[in-house]
Amino acid sequence: TTHYLFIVVVAVNSTLLTINAGDYIFYTDWAWTSFVVFSISQSTMLVVGAIYYMLFTGVPGTATYYATIMTIYTWVAKGAWFALGYPYDFIAVPVWIPPAMLLDLTYWATRRNKHAAIIIGGTLVGLSLPMFNMINLLLVRDPLEVAFKYPRPTLPPYMTPIEPQVGKFYNSPVALGSGAGAVLSVPIAALGAKLNTW
Numbered sequence: 001t002t003h004y005l006f007i008v009v010v011a012v013n014s015t016l017l018t019i020n021a022g023d024y025i026f027y028t029d030w031a032w033t034s035f036v037v038f039s040i041s042q043s044t045m046l047v048v049g050a051i052y053y054m055l056f057t058g059v060p061g062t063a064t065y066y067a068t069i070m071t072i073y074t075w076v077a078k079g080a081w082f083a084l085g086y087p088y089d090f091i092a093v094p095v096w097i098p099p100a101m102l103l104d105l106t107y108w109a110t111r112r113n114k115h116a117a118i119i120i121g122g123t124l125v126g127l128s129l130p131m132f133n134m135i136n137l138l139l140v141r142d143p144l145e146v147a148f149k150y151p152r153p154t155l156p157p158y159m160t161p162i163e164p165q166v167g168k169f170y171n172s173p174v175a176l177g178s179g180a181g182a183v184l185s186v187p188i189a190a191l192g193a194k195l196n197t198w
Contacts, residue, residue, distance in 0.1 A: 039177025
């Protein structure tokens with residue numbers, strides 16, 4: 001029980017870190033132009049916490065539990081912004097749960113093999129999370145309208161929303177996000193496992 005309560009505390013704090021990663025990542029005004037950064041931060045943040053606690057408890061399913069807490073807490077943040085008068089889709093809640101389920105499935109299918117969970121599971125998280133989240137962002141009503149009508153009060157002047165030049169700097173944000181997320185998730189997962197042994 002103490003283990004799982006500890007996971008709740010850390011998952012809540014992880015969510016705060018992810019919400020504020022770059023101070024813009026969750027918000028529709030920057031979601032399209034920063035999708036690669038979004039993918040890297042979300043996949044690495046998910047995988048380091050999930051691997052750490054999955055190995056800490058030794059129970060397949062812990063990663064999904066961790067991702068579920070992060071999701072619930074982010075919906076609370078979404079509700080808080082909505083209560084302040086912002087539109088319902090001002091915050092796009094990341095899709096953490098399906099990639100975390102893949103991580104748990106890897107751990108279970110390889111008979112709780114730590115290295116397989118890190119290499120295969122970490123890669124699956126990095127590859128799948130950007131794809132799930134691109135589908136998520138496609139459902140946002142009108143990111144530009146939301147950006148200009150409801151700019152975040154905490155945004156510094158140099159981050160005032162501007163019309164995104166999608167495709168100008170990279171051709172496929174999903175491909176770049178997936179590639180970078182997959183490559184970085186493995187060493188980050190290994191870091192989570194190393195922390196677990198200390």
